[in-house]
Every structure is written in C-alpha cells, then in structure tokens.
Amino acid sequence: MNYSFKEIEEKWQKLWEEGQVFKAVFDAAKPKYYLLEMFPYPSGKIHMGHVRNYTIGDVAARYRMMRGFNVLHPMGFDAFGQPAENAAIKNKTKPDTWTHQCIESMETELKKMGFSYDWAREVSTCDSDYYRWNQWIFLKMFERGLAYKKASNVNWCPSCETTLANEEVVDGECWRCHSKVEQKDLEQWFLKITEYKERLLEDLFLLNDWPERVRAMQTNWIGKSQGVEIYFPLKDSDKVIPVFTTRADTIFGATYVVLAPEHPLVKEIIKGNPLEKTVLAFIEKVAKESKDVRTKEDVKKEGMFTGCSCINPVNNEVIPIWIADYVLMEYGTGAIMAVPTHDQRDFLFAKEHRLPMRVVIEPLGHRPLTVEQLTEAYESDGIQVNSGLFNGLPNQEAKFKIAQWMEEEKMGSIKVHWRLRDWLISRQRYWGTPIPMIYCKKCGIVPVPYKDLPVELPKDAPFTGEGGSPLSKVSEFVNVTCPKCSAPARRETDTMATFFDSSWYFLRFCSPKCNEMPFDAKEAKYWMPVDQYIGGIEHAILHLLYSRFFTKFFQDLGLICFNEPFKRLLTQGMVLKDGEVMSKSRGNIVDPDSMIQKYGADTLRLFILFAAPPETELEWDDRGLEGAFKFLNRIWRIQENLKEKADPALTRALHKAIKRVSEDVESFKFNTAIAGLMEFVNTIYQSGADKEIFSKLIILAAPFIPHFAEELWQSMGNKESIFKASWPSYDPQMLVEENVTVAVQVNGKVRSKLEVPVDIGDDALKDLVLADEKLKPWIEGHAIKNFIVVPRKIVNIVI
RNA sequence: GCGGGGGUGGCGGAAUGGCAGACGCGCUGGUCUCAGAAGCCAGUGUCGCAAGACAUGAGGGUUCAACUCCCUCCUCCCGCACCA
Numbered sequence: 001m002n003y004s005f006k007e008i009e010e011k012w013q014k015l016w017e018e019g020q021v022f023k024a025v026f027d028a029a030k031p032k033y034y035l036l037e038m039f040p041y042p043s044g045k046i047h048m049g050h051v052r053n054y055t056i057g058d059v060a061a062r063y064r065m066m067r068g069f070n071v072l073h074p075m076g077f078d079a080f081g082q083p084a085e086n087a088a089i090k091n092k093t094k095p096d097t098w099t100h101q102c103i104e105s106m107e108t109e110l111k112k113m114g115f116s117y118d119w120a121r122e123v124s125t126c127d128s129d130y131y132r133w134n135q136w137i138f139l140k141m142f143e144r145g146l147a148y149k150k151a152s153n154v155n156w157c158p159s160c161e162t163t164l165a166n167e168e169v170v171d172g173e174c175w176r177c178h179s180k181v182e183q184k185d186l187e188q189w190f191l192k193i194t195e196y197k198e199r200l201l202e203d204l205f206l207l208n209d210w211p212e213r214v215r216a217m218q219t220n221w222i223g224k225s226q227g228v229e230i231y232f233p234l235k236d237s238d239k240v241i242p243v244f245t246t247r248a249d250t251i252f253g254a255t256y257v258v259l260a261p262e263h264p265l266v267k268e269i270i271k272g273n274p275l276e277k278t279v280l281a282f283i284e285k286v287a288k289e290s291k292d293v294r295t296k297e298d299v300k301k302e303g304m305f306t307g308c309s310c311i312n313p314v315n316n317e318v319i320p321i322w323i324a325d326y327v328l329m330e331y332g333t334g335a336i337m338a339v340p341t342h343d344q345r346d347f348l349f350a351k352e353h354r355l356p357m358r359v360v361i362e363p364l365g366h367r368p369l370t371v372e373q374l375t376e377a378y379e380s381d382g383i384q385v386n387s388g389l390f391n392g393l394p395n396q397e398a399k400f401k402i403a404q405w406m407e408e409e410k411m412g413s414i415k416v417h418w419r420l421r422d423w424l425i426s427r428q429r430y431w432g433t434p435i436p437m438i439y440c441k442k443c444g445i446v447p448v449p450y451k452d453l454p455v456e457l458p459k460d461a462p463f464t465g466e467g468g469s470p471l472s473k474v475s476e477f478v479n480v481t482c483p484k485c486s487a488p489a490r491r492e493t494d495t496m497a498t499f500f501d502s503s504w505y506f507l508r509f510c511s512p513k514c515n516e517m518p519f520d521a522k523e524a525k526y527w528m529p530v531d532q533y534i535g536g537i538e539h540a541i542l543h544l545l546y547s548r549f550f551t552k553f554f555q556d557l558g559l560i561c562f563n564e565p566f567k568r569l570l571t572q573g574m575v576l577k578d579g580e581v582m583s584k585s586r587g588n589i590v591d592p593d594s595m596i597q598k599y600g601a602d603t604l605r606l607f608i609l610f611a612a613p614p615e616t617e618l619e620w621d622d623r624g625l626e627g628a629f630k631f632l633n634r635i636w637r638i639q640e641n642l643k644e645k646a647d648p649a650l651t652r653a654l655h656k657a658i659k660r661v662s663e664d665v666e667s668f669k670f671n672t673a674i675a676g677l678m679e680f681v682n683t684i685y686q687s688g689a690d691k692e693i694f695s696k697l698i699i700l701a702a703p704f705i706p707h708f709a710e711e712l713w714q715s716m717g718n719k720e721s722i723f724k725a726s727w728p729s730y731d732p733q734m735l736v737e738e739n740v741t742v743a744v745q746v747n748g749k750v751r752s753k754l755e756v757p758v759d760i761g762d763d764a765l766k767d768l769v770l771a772d773e774k775l776k777p778w779i780e781g782h783a784i785k786n787f788i789v790v791p792r793k794i795v796n797i798v799i
Numbered sequence: 800g801c802g803g804g805g806g807u808g809g810c811g812g813a814a815u816g817g818c819a820g821a822c823g824c825g826c827u828g829g830u831c832u833c834a835g836a837a838g839c840c841a842g843u844g845u846c847g848c849a850a851g852a853c854a855u856g857a858g859g860g861u862u863c864a865a866c867u868c869c870c871u872c873c874u875c876c877c878g879c880a881c882c883a
Contacts, residue, residue, distance in 0.1 A: 001837090213803045213877075220802065220879050227883085245883060258883095301881080326881050336883045344800090345881050379800090419882070540878080610823070611811060617876095619811065623824055630837095631823085637838085672813065675822035682822090686839095743818040748864050750818050788863050794817045798863050 002629070003636040005600030009707040013114055021721050022065075022116040024072040026523055033069035034527050035061040036506055036566075038535030038543070042077045042124075044102035046109045048575040048582055048608075048620065049536065051592045055605045056572055056614045056670070057534045058115045062703040063665050065116070066727040072527050074509040075110065075117040077103050079126035080432045081498045082160060082176065088431075088463050095431040096459050099126055109593060113601045114706050116723070121512045125501035126431070130508065132454030133518035134500055135436040137550070139447050140557060142437075146192040149445065154424055156184040161468075162428045163188055165497060166421050167221075167542045188426040189435060189494065193549045197222055197420050199563070200548055209568035211615070214540045221541050223419020228403045230337060230412035232257055232310040234269065235318055241265060241310055244332035244417055247339070248406065249399040251314050252387040253360035254337035255350070258303065258322045260329040261286040266306065269321070275307035279323065286325045301326040301349050312337075313411035314402075315388065324349065332417060340377065347377035360386050361395045423546070425497045430461050430470040432495030440482035440489040449483050455491070469493045502543055503550040506530050506565055517559070524560055533566040540571070570668060573617040575608075582620070590620055602705040603629040609670040609704055632708055635681060635701070638689055639712055646690035653683045654693055655734035661700045662727070670704070677701055691716060696728050744769055745796040746778040762789045769795055 016022065037057040040050055061073040084095035084102075091098065103124060110117070123130050141147040155164040159179035163186060168175045193200075201222045204215050227246040234241065241257060259266055261283040270276045282304050303324025312319050326345060327336055340350035340357045350357055361382040362369040368385070369378065384390045389405070390398045406412040426435065434455045436448035448455055458477045461470035471477055471493040482489040504518065510527040511520035535543075544566070551565040574581055577588040595604045607628035612618040657680035664673035677700060684693065695716060702709035702722050713722035737758055742765070744752040752774040756765060766787060769775065775797075782799035789795050 211803090216803050217878055223879090223882075225882070243883085247883075327883080328881085331882050333883095338883090343881095343883075345883080348881095417882080419879095537877080613812085616805095616812090621811070621824070624811070627823055633837090671811095672822080675813075678822055741818090745818080745864075748817095753818080786863055788817095790817055790864095794864085796817080796863050 002633055003708070005602060005632075005708070008711045009112070009114060009601055012707045012710050013111055016114075016116075016721070017111075017119070019721065020120075021723060022071075022073065022118050023120060024070065024074075024118045026526055027070055028526060030070040031068070032072065032527055033061075033064040033532075034072045034530045035064065035532050036074070036509070036530045036534070038533075038539065039076045039078050039502070039505060040106065041081060041083070042079050042099055042102040042106050043083065044105050046106060046113075046592055048590060048592055050110075051113060051604065052575055052608050052614075052618065053534055053536070053572050054110070054113065054115050055608055056570070056668070057532075058113075058605075058706075059609065059665065059670055059703040060532055060534075060668070061116050062706060062723055063727070065723050066699070066702070066725060068726065071116075072121075072509065073116055073118060074121040074123075074512075075115070075119070076121075076123040076505060076509070077106070077125065078498065078502050078505070079103065079124040080131070080495075080501055082429060082431065084431045085429060085463070092463075094459065094463075096126070099124075099431075112593070112596055113605070116706070121509055123505060123508055123512050125433075125498070125505065128454045128456055130505075131433040131457075131501065133504075133508070134433040134496060135448070135453050135455055136450065136518060137504065137553075138496070138500075139436060139450065139453075141191060141553065142447055144556075146195060146553065147189060148192065149187060149189050151185065151187040153183050154186050154188055156182045156186075158182055160429075163424055163426055165424045165499070167423070167499075167545070168497075188424050189437075189492075190422040190424050191549075193423045193546075194418065194420055196549050196552050197224075197418050199552055200420075200545065203548070203552075203564055206564055207566075207569070210566075211569065211571055214537070214544065214569060214571065217540045218545055221420065221545065223417075225417045225419075227415060227417060228406060228412045229333065229415045230406065231313060232319075232337070233313065234321075235309040235311060237269075239265070239268075241321070241335050242333045243335045243337045244415065245337060247342070247399070248402045248412075249384065249387075249390075249395040250339040250342045250360055251312070251337065251402060251406075252384075252390075253339040253341050253358045254312055254319065255317075255340065255356045255358060256320045256322055256338045257310055258324045258327050258336050258338050258349075259306075260327040260334040261323045261325065262329045263323070263334045265335075266323055269308045270306055273307040275305065279304065279306055282323065289325065301345070301352070303349065303353065305353075313409075314406070320355075322353075322355075341371065341374060342377050342379055344377040344379065347374070358386055360384060423497075423549075425500055426494040427497050428469045429495055430457075430463075432498060433457070433501065434471070434477075435492045435494055435496055437492040438480055438482060438489050439492065440485060440487060442487055443482055443484045443489075446482055446484050446489070452483070457495075469495075471495070499542055499546050503546040504554070506533075506547070507554070507560075519559075521559055528560065529562050529564060530566045532568045532570065534570045534572060536574075537571040544569070570614060572614050573612065575618050575620055577620045579619070595625065599625060599629045600707075602708045603632060606631065606674065606705055610674045611671070613671050614668055631678060631681070632705065634685065635697070635708075635712075638681070638685060638697075639694060639715070641688055642694055643688045643690050646684070646693050647687045650684050650687065650689065650693055652734055652737070653680055654696055655730040656680075657700060658696065658728050658730040659735065662730070665703065674704060677704075698722070699725055699728055740792045742792070743794050744772065744775060745794060746775065747798060748796060751775055751778050758792060762791075765789060765795065769797070 035057055037053050061071050065071045079099050084099045087098045088095045138147055155169050157164055157174040157179050159177045160174060169181050172181055174181055201224055204218055225246050227244055228248045230243050231240040270279050301324055303322050306321045306323055308321045309318050310321055338346040340346040341359045342361055357371045359369050359371055362385050363382045381395055384393045384395055384398045390402055403414050407414050434457055436455045438446045440446050458474045461474050478491050480489050480491050507519040507524055511523040514520045547565050552563055554560045555563050580586055582589045607625045611624050657676055660676035661673045698709045698712050710722050739755050740758050742754050742756055743750050752772050779799055784797055784799055786798035
C-alpha cells in the first residue's frame with residue numbers, strides 16, 4: 001500500500017497556513033537568515049524550472065529554521081511586462097485582470113508544493129503600493145542627475161514596438177521575442193549606471209560566494225580596458241583625430257588611420273576634396289547595413305581612402321586616413337590606428353587595399369622579421385624594433401613606457417575605456433510603471449512632486465494592438481497642469497522597463513507594507529543583505545547588475561549601510577527532457593501539477609533534489625520520480641513496524657547520518673544528503689527502528705519532504721510542528737568505530753583487507769599484515785623497500 | 800580569439816592525494832503469489848571459468864599511492880567579441 005500523500009499534503013498546507021508557521025517577525029535578538037529565490041513572472045502556471053528553483057530554496061530555508069535562525073523567506077510577483085499586454089490584445093481582457101488571475105492561479109500552484117513562504121509579505125510589482133516607490137526612486141535619481149533624458153541612437157524591437165536596453169539585446173535580437181533589433185534615433189530616459197562602473201567592478205571581488213562564471217560575465221560586461229588615447233594631427237589643419245588603443249607598443253607600426261563612416265569628422269575633412277562624392281555614397285551605403293552585417297567575421301571588410309592624411313605623432317610620418325565599415329562609432333573614439341603587422345583585421349584590410357606595413361615587434365626566436373615573411377599578423381609578444389627610443393625593449397614593458405612618454409610629450413593621454421553604457425529604461429508600452437515626469441512648454445521637464453505619487457496607471461487604456469503607447473491615448477492621463485506654473489502640460493507616456501521593478505524588491509520584502517518609504521531602514525538593516533539568493537543564470541548580467549547598482553544608490557542615499565545586496569548566489573541548472581530544455585515549442589514539457597496529482601509534492605521535491613546537484617542541469621526521468629516515491633513508502637513502512645528498543649549498533653549509523661546530512665545540506669549538496677538518508681534507511685530497514693531513531697530520521701528528512709515528515713512527526717505524538725523542532729547534533733565520540741577495515745596494498749594494488757582495532761599501533765598493524773596468508777604469494781621472496789601506513793585507511797607495502 | 804565550466808558504468812550521478820563507481824534508475828536471478836503488480840533477498844564497470852588483468856577524454860610527469868596535483872593535447876557546453 002502506498003502512503004496517502006494527497007490527504008497528508010492538503011492537511012499540512014492548511015495547518016501551516018492557519019498556524020502561521022512560516023511568519024517572519026523582526027527580532028533583533030535572534031540571528032536572521034534571509035533566503036530569497038528570484039520571484040516569477042506571473043504567467044499563470046509554474047513550470048519545472050520554478051519547482052526546482054523554489055524547492056532548492058525551501059530546503060535551505062527550512063533547514064535554517066530548524067537550526068534556530070529567524071528565517072525570512074518571502075515570495076511575490078514580477079507582474080508588469082509585455083506578456084500581459086499580448087494576452088490582453090488576444091483575449092480582449094485588461095492586462096490588470098489577466099495578471100491578477102495569473103497571480104492567483106500561480107499562488108495556488110506554489111502552495112501545492114508546500115513551500116515555506118511568509119505569504120503575508122507577498123508583493124506584486126503592478127500594485128500601486130509597490131510601483132509608487134519605483135517612481136519615488138526614479139525622482140531621487142533624477143534629483144541626483146542619475147536619471148536623464150537624452151536623444152540618441154537606440155535599440156528598437158519592431159515586434160515589441162519598444163526600445164530596449166543594451167543588456168536586452170542578445171546576438172542582435174530582442175531577448176524576449178527574438179526579432180531583429182533595429183536602430184532608431186529617439187529621445188529616451190536613461191539611468192546613469194556608468195556613474196557606478198568602478199564600484200560595480202571592484203565590489204565583484206567581495207562576492208566570493210558568487211559563482212565564478214557570473215562574476216566573469218559581469219566583469220566582461222562592464223569591460224574595463226586600459227590604454228592610451230593618441231592624437232593624430234590632421235595634415236594642413238589644426239584638428240586632431242583621437243584614437244583609443246590598448247596596444248601603445250605598436251604605435252610606431254601605425255601606417256594609416258581608419259574612421260568609422262559615421263564619424264562626425266569625416267564629412268568635415270572631405271569637404272571640397274575630389275573624393276567627396278564617392279565617400280558620401282559609401283557612407284550612405286554603410287549606414288543601411290545593420291551592425292550585425294558590418295561585424296560578421298566572414299564578410300569582407302569594405303573601405304575607402306578619404307583623400308586626406310594625418311600625422312603619426314611619434315615619428316611625424318604622413319599617413320592616409322581611410323574609412324571602413326568594420327570600425328564602429330560605439331567603441332572607443334570611433335577611430336582606430338591601423339597596425340597591419342600586429343593586428344589581424346588590419347592585416348587583411350591592408351593586404352586587400354595594398355596599404356603600407358612595418359614590423360615593430362619581433363618574436364624572440366625569429367629575428368629579424370620582415371613584412372614579406374608575414375602571412376598573418378604577428379600578435380604575440382616580442383622585442384621592439386623600428387620604434388625609436390624603445391628599440392630592444394620587450395613589448396609588454398614598452399607598452400607602459402611608450403604610454404608614459406606619449407603623455408609627457410602631449411601626443412596622447414593614458415585613458416581607461418569602459419564597455420558599460422547607461423541603462424535605457426523608457427518603454428513605449430502600457431503595462432509598466434509610469435515615468436513620473438511632466439512636460440511643460442514653459443518650464444520644460446518637470447518632475448511630479450513626491451506628494452502626488454503614485455502616478456497611477458489608468459486601468460482602462462484602449463487596447464488595439466496598434467503601435468504607440470496606449471497611455472498617450474488616455475487624455476485624462478496625458479493632460480495635466482504643470483506643477484510649477486500650472487499651465488497646461490503633458491505627462492510622459494512611456495513606462496519603465498520592468499527590470500527597474502525587480503532591482504529592489506528584495507528590500508521591499510523586509511517591510512512590504514511600509515507607507516513612508518520604499519522600505520523601513522530599521523527592518524532592512526536587520527534582514528539585509530540577502531544571505532542566499534537563488535535563481536537562473538539568465539539573470540547573470542541584467543537583473544543582478546541592476547540590483548547591485550540600485551543597492552549602491554540606496555547606500556549613497558544613506559538608506560542602507562551595506563554595498564552588495566546578495567551575499568551568496570546559487571544559479572540553479574535547467575531542467576531538461578531528453579537532453580533538451582523543456583519548452584512549449586519542443587512539446588517536451590512535464591507539467592508539475594500533473595506530477596503532484598500522481599505522486600504528491602514531496603515525491604516531486606525529493607526527485608528533483610536527488611537527481612542532480614543544484615547547479616547542474618537535471619535530466620527529467622519518470623522512473624527516477626517513481627524511485628523517489630518508493631523511498632517514501634519505504635520510510636512509511638519502517639514507521640509501521642517501530643520497535644520498543646532498536647539494535648544499539650544503529651545509534652552509530654544515526655550519528656553518521658546526522659553528520660553527513662547536516663554537512664551536505666549546509667553546502668547545498670542536496671543530492672548526496674539524500675543519498676546519505678537512503679543509506680541510513682537501508683541500514684535500519686531490516687532490523688527495524690525505535691522511536692528515538694525514527695524521530696531523528698524524519699527530522700533529517702523534513703526539509704526535503706516536509707508534509708510527509710510533519711505527518712509522521714505528529715503521528716508520534718508531537719504537538720508542535722517539526723519545523724519548530726531543533727536539528728539534531730551528532731556526538732563525534734559516537735562516530736569512532738571499534739574496528740576498521742584497512743586495505744592492504746602491495747605496490748599500490750589492493751591484495752587484502754584486514755579488520756583491525758581502530759587504535760592499533762603501526763607496529764602491531766605491521767605484524768598483522770605480515771602474518772596475512774593472502775599476502776604471502778605477493779611478498780614472499782621480495783625485499784620490502786617501504787611500508788606505508790595511513791592510519792585507519794590503508795597500508796601500502798613497496799617491494 | 801578572450802573568459803567561465805565540463806568529459807567517470809547502459810543512464811542520473813559519488814569520491815579532504817589513500818580500496819574508483821556511494822546513492823538511485825535500469826537490468827539479471829531468486830522469494831512471495833493461482834497469476835501479475837508491489838514488497839523482500841542476491842547480483843550487476845570491462846575482459847576472463849578462475850587466478851587475475853584492464854578501466855575516470857588522449858598522452859606525458861610528480862608520488863609509496865592520482866578522477867583528484869603539474870605539463871601537452873583533444874572535445875563538449877556557456878558567456879563575450881572585427882573591443883581597436
């Protein structure tokens with residue numbers, strides 16, 4: 001007979017809720033533990049990824065609870081965003097209605113998994129109680145010059161009909177819908193994340209408990225590179241072309257300069273020159289090419305001579321100025337010095353267009369190196385040649401010396417270049433936080449006064465699916481009076497990117513009902529930072545970088561006194577089916593709800609925790625799920641046959657299990673923790689357990705299979721929840737065995753095993769080993785060269 | 800190209816430099832049963848009747864002893880990238 005999971009799970013979910021077992025209450029006297037999983041977008045249904053993420057978190061939360069911590073384990077919904085608008089257009093409902101329905105059904109599903117959330121702290125970012133603080137934060141940023149409006153060339157998704165942040169463009173495609181991203185010139189709101197670039201980079205070193213991968217990705221994204229900005233004076237003009245390079249050591253080999261076609265200087269310098277028309281035609285042609293085409297590796301690089309020249313400041317050589325499609329305006333200064341001998345791109349381009357070359361670095365083992373010998377650019381280290389004062393120096397040393405020299409001689413200046421750009425947050429969409437700004441003909445851009453917050457999102461905007469923000473069609477929303485001069489004015493109709501919402505929700509959870517501020521400083525001081533954050537790798541840059549930025553901003557406002565929001569980060573692996581990510585389009589989705597129906601939430605949890613370590617990918621396996629179910633029934637049967645007094649030998653096994661499970665749970669090795677539980681169950685299964693041993697067993701199992709454990713706990717006569725019980729500790733004395741098995745090796749190969757007292761002396765052990773019949777054939781007639789004893793483990797005889 | 804992480808039975812996966820393959824799935828045999836399912840017991844890396852030999856991507860090295868440390872290489876996954 002299988003245990004009746006359905007009944008048990010429903011019963012405990014109800015009792016936990018009624019008893020407020022997981023309510024988190026501020027208590028400065030108690031050590032806190034803030035466990036957070038990335039909150040979901042309310043799509044309406046949870047998927048296996050959610051189940052895995054939240055189960056991992058739930059185990060850690062329940063374990064800490066039993067360890068006596070005051071645990072904060074909240075849940076909420078990242079509820080603004082485009083799917084709600086799409087659904088609204090399709091189903092002719094309101095985004096608001098659709099979203100709230102989804103939240104409700106998702107809550108129900110999450111509750112069926114038995115997660116230990118403090119539901120009283122639930123927040124939804126689409127509630128004005130929440131998003132008014134987005135507006136508050138935005139205004140604070142505006143006051144400090146960190147939110148600003150700027151006209152620029154921005155990413156535009158034609159299908160989502162909105163602008164996108166750089167972080168939201170992946171391989172030239174919209175991260176959400178995979179449409180090709182276009183470029184548009186628009187005036188948009190930006191957040192000055194670049195103001196924090198140094199701190200965002202430096203503080204990554206503090207995050208020792210983050211996965212190396214995530215730190216590396218953020219480092220890459222911020223993209224700090226040291227170099228020199230070199231000034232190339234134009235011939236016959238007092239203008240200069242600034243060029244950024246990280247390879248100052250190659251400057252003597254710069255034989256031409258290339259500008260990006262859209263570089264503002266180009267039109268200036270070609271004015272009136274015979275090539276003007278052809279150059280303009282080329283610029284126009286390149287302008288039509290997408291960045292994607294221009295930067296494709298296998299496409300031939302196009303370019304042409306501008307008819308103008310400039311001077312290489314280090315040797316006063318007159319060198320030609322070209323323009324080419326592979327030079328991008330976005331990077332550096334939009335101009336490069338070309339060193340064909342030591343840069344492969346320049347090499348190919350120079351060959352193609354028959355441009356001059358000069359070797360300035362020679363490999364140690366191949367000197368001299370001539371241009372004729374080169375079949376490709378020499379990009380490795382070597383010794384400087386043809387480099388004036390710097391001849392004979394190793395190039396790495398020369399790199400610094402040349403940079404310094406150029407700075408002294410005012411030929412350039414040492415500069416740091418950053419890849420990180422400011423964060424574009426305007427979205428031409430409806431379902432988001434209104435940007436609290438007003439445009440007045442007389443006063444210009446006027447922030448909405450704090451007392452007028454929130455700027456409520458009108459619930460009944462017209463939804464046609466046609467382009468343009470629906471908000472601009474709601475005249476009561478758009479038409480306002482200027483807060484400064486009371487003249488008629490217009491509201492901003494763009495909304496904020498939803499990543500704004502999720503950049504500080506972890507702080508809101510500390511005091512979700514706070515009315516005066518985004519969060520209560522005292523509560524935040526107690527609960528924050530998040531001790532353990534868990535979520536998918538897809539947020540390695542976006543959400544995690546933005547949240548770090550916001551945290552530093554709050555620190556600058558004096559609202560908090562820490563600089564990083566998430567102390568530890570765990571990125572859980574994906575759930576696969578047949579080696580592929582579960583997805584609707586592949587049709588390989590396993591619905592969590594149907595698995596709960598069939599086996600119960602505890603079995604689902606157990607399987608998902610046991611099948612792989614949390615960080616690695618997990619291959620879904622129906623039979624594995626059944627195995628987990630079998631294990632639960634096995635424990636159930638032990639309980640049905642409890643004895644008065646169990647074999648005393650089992651106590652040692654119990655203490656070993658306590659040690660193993662505790663250590664493994666502590667370090668998030670849930671798969672081996674469960675393996676340890678299974679081993680223990682196998683040990684006690686035959687001879688039977690008594691009450692003492694069995695209660696310890698179910699306490700150890702409780703974080704993984706909470707309903708099951710709680711039911712058995714209660715059936716043994718306990719009145720309080722098992723999660724109020726304290727986690728057992730082990731007695732190191734109990735782990736010491738009387739006898740141990742020592743493997744005996746001859747020349748590193750196991751030839752025998754001996755059961756010996758644990759505290760046997762080396763000499764006594766040696767005597768025993770030499771008397772062992774099994775070893776005779778191996779050692780007889782050989783001289784023993786060495787006799788190595790590793791106490792309690794191994795003996796190795798070297799002959 | 801740069802950065803991060805992998806490669807261990809039929810499968811998921813274990814192993815502070817110390818008995819490779821824990822635990823689970825699957826499989827084989829047995830037991831129970833009128834029969835089946837469930838349960839229970841035993842076995843299960845490869846080759847070999849056995850003794851034993853060989854096995855952690857490949858090849859070297861260090862060591863009494865290497866999945867683990869060092870070197871060379873192959874390969875897979877992820878991120879970034881004509882980044883100047």
